Amino acid sequence: xxxxxxxxxxxxxxxxxxxxxxxxxxxxxxxxxxxxxxxxxxxxxxxxxxxxxxxxxxxxxxxxxxxxxxxxxxxxxxxxxxxxxxxxxxxxxxxxxxxxxxxxxxxxxxxxxxxxxxxxxxxxxxxx
Numbered sequence: 001x002x003x004x005x006x007x008x009x010x011x012x013x014x015x016x017x018x019x020x021x022x023x024x025x026x027x028x029x030x031x032x033x034x035x036x037x038x039x040x041x042x043x044x045x046x047x048x049x050x051x052x053x054x055x056x057x058x059x060x061x062x063x064x065x066x067x068x069x070x071x072x073x074x075x076x077x078x079x080x081x082x083x084x085x086x087x088x089x090x091x092x093x094x095x096x097x098x099x100x101x102x103x104x105x106x107x108x109x110x111x112x113x114x115x116x117x118x119x120x121x122x123x124x125x126x127x128x
Contacts, residue, residue, distance in 0.1 A: 005067040008078055009033045013052060016064050016080065020048055032066045035078045046096035046113040047082055054094065056120035059084050061094045084117065093118040101126040 011032060019030045019039060028040040038044075052061035064080040082094035097116040100106030103126045116124065 004070045005065075005081070006070045008035060008066040008068075011064040011066060011080065013061070013063060016044075017048060032078070032080070035066060037066060037078050037080055039080065041079075042108065042110065042113065043096040044080065045110055047094070047115055049110055050113065050115045052082060052094065052115060054117040054120050055097075055114045056116055056124070059092060059117045061115075061117075082115075095121045097121045097124065100128055104128065 009032070016030070016039065028038050029036040030039050031037075047061075053059070061082045061084045064082055066078050067081050068076050068078045083091045084094065086092055094115060094117050096113045097120075098106045098108070099112050099114055102108060106112050
């Protein structure tokens with residue numbers, strides 16, 4: 001797993017997207033295996049609005065995983081990470097990318113984000 005994450009479980013894409021349909025703000029969380037997980041972050045809104053296909057290479061994500069960094073204390077909240085399985089059964093993490101990077105004064109808004117797999121996001125770096 002990238003970044004040494006403690007995984008609590010897998011969640012189908014549709015289950016998370018269905019939760020959005022019934023979400024009543026300011027309730028920003030959903031119960032995932034007994035853990036309250038925030039689902040209204042800009043990253044999650046990017047996946048919902050822009051989809052789960054990498055804008056650069058076309059790789060399609062297939063599931064969310066409920067995770068937290070392994071080095072954090074138990075009280076550190078879990079969150080949902082988006083993943084795809086590769087042909088060799090390895091996983092690829094998906095990210096939300098700022099089209100105009102924040103380092104180049106890009107806004108931290110939904111209209112300035114896109115879904116990218118981690119390898120494409122790393123290759124893009126801070127370019128426009």
